[in-house]
Amino acid sequence: MERDRKKGRGKGERTSILIFTLLLLLIAAATASGREAERVTDARGKAFSPGPYRRIVSLAPNLTEILFSIGAGDRVVGVTSFCTIPPDAGRIARVGGIVDPDIEKIIALSPDLVVASKNGTGKSAVETLDSLGLSCFVFDVDSAGKVLEAMETLSLLTGMPPEAGKVIESFRSRLLRLRKSTPREKVKGLLLLSVTPPIGAGGKTFIDEVLALAGVDNLLKEETAAYPRLSAEKVVSLRPDYIFITRGMGEREVARFRKTMEALSGNTRIVEVDADLFTRPGPRVLKAVEVLRKVIGRR
Amino acid sequence: MGGKRTAHFFAGCLALTALSGIVALTLGSFPTTLSDVAHGVLAFLTGNPAGSTGARVVSDLRLPRFLLGLLTGGALAASGAVFQTVLTNPLADPYILGVSGGAAVGSVVAFVVGGGDWPLLQLLSFAGAALGALAVYWLAGVSGRRSPGRLILMGVIVGALMNAVILVLLALTPPGKVPEALFWLMGDLSRGGRNSLVILIPLVGAGFLLLLALSRGLDVMLLGDEEAAATGLSVESFKGIAVGVASLLTGTVVAFTGLIGFVGLIIPHVVRRFTGGLHSRVLPGSFLAGGAFLVLSDAFSRILQPVGLLPVGAVTALVGAPFFIVILRRRA
The missing domain is CATH 3.40.50.1980 (Nitrogenase molybdenum iron protein domain)
Structure with a gap:
């Protein structure tokens, strides 16, 4: 200040410097907040x-x-x-x-x-x-x-x-x-990711949503475990209309499971489906719904 | 057992440790130069962040992993030697008296409730290990003397119970976390970091020195409970102290690395072939050999990492078993 006065800087000059600084600050703030708005946060909030x-x-x-x-x-x-x-x-x-x-x-x-x-x-x-x-x-x-x-x-x-x-x-x-065309009348069913022992998809999985969208009432919805381990007896006692089995298991095991199920609950239909569709929640998750609808005859 | 043979053995151990260090620091998927290694080690020692990416790989990944391997292998092998002596059983290992089962239950609980986050995983694993060992020790003494047989039997029973509990807990673990929990149970040296080492180095150092201080008593224990008592040793309380220290030492490293098998069982046997039975030699020998062995096994597991999954706990047995069959077949 002292020096300014000595150099004889006018009041106008100082004001213009002040305004210029303020303007710079404003621009900086604006770009910062603009960038803030553009930032993308991940599932951790980062x-x-x-x-x-x-x-x-x-x-x-x-x-x-x-x-x-x-x-x-x-x-x-x-x-x-x-x-x-x-x-x-x-x-x-x-x-x-x-x-x-x-x-x-x-x-x-x-x-x-x-x-x-x-x-x-x-x-x-x-x-x-x-x-x-x-x-x-x-x-x-x-x-x-x-x-x-x-x-x-x-x-x-x-x-x-x-x-x-x-x-x-x-x-x-x-x-x-x-979502709009989800069938009102549901069939009862469950999806198994393994047959020896039977391991099904419970209510805490994305498969549960796929089943729901397809019009299947997931009989394992209330299970505590996400992927509960079941017994053949338990599967029979749930009286499913459909049992979906993901492909890729041993053929002999699947055949034996079929035989057991057919002997114990004659009305249950056992259908093998593509394992890839039901193991990773990706772009083909809707395909999984469509495949199930086709199987149970609801398009 | 000549002193010369022992001296040679220790020289060999030190050479092997140095070799394991060279392998651990130079080997990896990221191409590093010798200058990277030198700068990385320097950065780790001074605590300053390393400059180049290569040096950071050495200071942040390879060196902590190397040290974690040394400490873990050493602690497991030294504890194993103590368990084998106190329980007068060549099949004893650091996990035999409830430590592994307790730690496993603790860690799986950490995966169920906290997703396996630091430091809950480490705390619960350690608490589980300590409680498991305590339970076995207490149960073995409920009606009568804690004979080696009773201790081992109780260890097996508690271990079986814990296994069942783990199966139930794994069913409750969030599905995406199950592989991670299983991986941890098989042993995993990738979780080392500065913060783990800051805790581990003093604890493992103190635990090992305590065991070393028990060497004379352990030598006497080799004579059997009665003979040992005849020399004036208070056998019951000595056993309690030795088992307690060895269990806590094991629990400490297990809390940071999960359950790595085989090291604590086999290394002491191999070491005794060279050093004889005196614990003032067996314990340091086991510590050095166990550390180097685990680091080399881990290096092997890392070579295979991009191709497939082979946790270090599996490698110790895969690489170690044939090697030790050969060594143990040769008469000392």
């Missing part, structure tokens, strides 16, 4: 800049599948050894298992984003990646609605690939249509 990200490592098969479905497959530089769908994903560098991915391998791929699943990806892996400054975007995908959300988020994070909008819209309208 904020991310929207990207677009170009080198993504996926630590969950369903997220890999979603990335490919929205046309962002070319952004994926690393996947787990379980990421086999679509076949193109199998040609990408492997970073190990889902629970224990090889952290060094991930770093070596120098990704700008790692996507992980809340209930699947090993927690210590996520924590280690975080501590190394390689942030994990954690998704919690456990329903068709969440698949849609994940599609939208991933499309945003990859800078809206050209196909994404169409794919997402089609998924949204299909989901809406399936």
Whole structure:
């Protein structure tokens, strides 16, 4: 101030400096808040800049599948050894298992984003990646609605690939249509992921939603465990109209199970369905609903 | 048993430990240079973040994992030696008296209620291990003397009960967490970090020194309970102390790494072949050999990691069993 006066700076000049500073501050604040609004948060509440990200490592098969479905497959530089769908994903560098991915391998791929699943990806892996400054975007995908959300988020994070909008819209309208057309009259059924011993899908799984949308009353809805272990006797006592079995189990075991069931409860229909549709909540979750509807004759 | 043979053995152990260190620090999927390794080690020691990515891989991933392996393998092998002496049973291992079952139940509870988060997982595993050991020790003494046979029998019974409890708990674990819980139960060295080591180094150090301080008593215990009592040792309370310290030492490392088998059973046998039965030699020998063995097994498991899942607990047996069959076949 003292010097200003000595130099003889006028009042106007000082005012203009003040205004200029204020303006700068305002602009800074505006851009900051603008950026704030653009930030994307993951299932843990962690904020991310929207990207677009170009080198993504996926630590969950369903997220890999979603990335490919929205046309962002070319952004994926690393996947787990379980990421086999679509076949193109199998040609990408492997970073190990889902629970224990090889952290060094991930770093070596120098990704700008790692996507992980809340209930699947090993927690210590996520924590280690975080501590190394390689942030994990954690998704919690456990329903068709969440698949849609994940599609939208991933499309945003990859800078809206050209196909994404169409794919997402089609998924949204299909989901809406399936919700509206859910049959009022339900059949009673359950889905088994294994037959020796029978292990079914309970109410806390995304399969429960698939069954509901297909018009199947899940007889295992009230089970405490997500995937309860049952006995053949228990299965019979539930008197299911339908038992869905995921394909891929030993043929002999399935045949034996069929025989037991047919002897004990003649009215039950046992239908084998594609295992891939019922083990990962991804873009084909609606296909799973459609397959079940076709089986029980409700389109 | 000549002193020269023992000296050679310890020199060999130190060389093996050094080798395991070199392997652990240089081996991995991320390409690192020797300068990365040097900078990484320096960064770890000084606590400053390393500059290059390669150095960070060494300081944040490889070095903590190496140290965790050394401490865990060492603690398990030294505890195993103590259990084998106190229980006068060559099949005894650090898990025989309820530690493993208790720790397993504690950790699965942590996965059910907290998703396996730090530090709940570590706390509950340790609490489980301590409670398991305490339960076995108490039950074995309910009506009569705690003979080795009664202790082992009670350990087996409590272990079976805990196994059943784990099966029930696993059914309640959120489905996505089951593989992680199972992985933990099989042993997992990937959860090491600075914060774990800061806790582990003093605890394992103290536990090991305590065991070392019991060496003379343990030597006497080799004579059998009666003979040991005749030398003036208060056998019952000595047993309690030795089993207690060894159980707590085991519980501490198990809380950070899950249940890694085989190390605590076999290493002491191999070491005794070279050092003879004196515990002032068996215990340090077991600590060094166990640590190096576990680190090398872990390196092997990491080589296989990108291809498939093979937890270190499986590798210790897979690599170790044939190796030790050969060693034990050769007469000392």
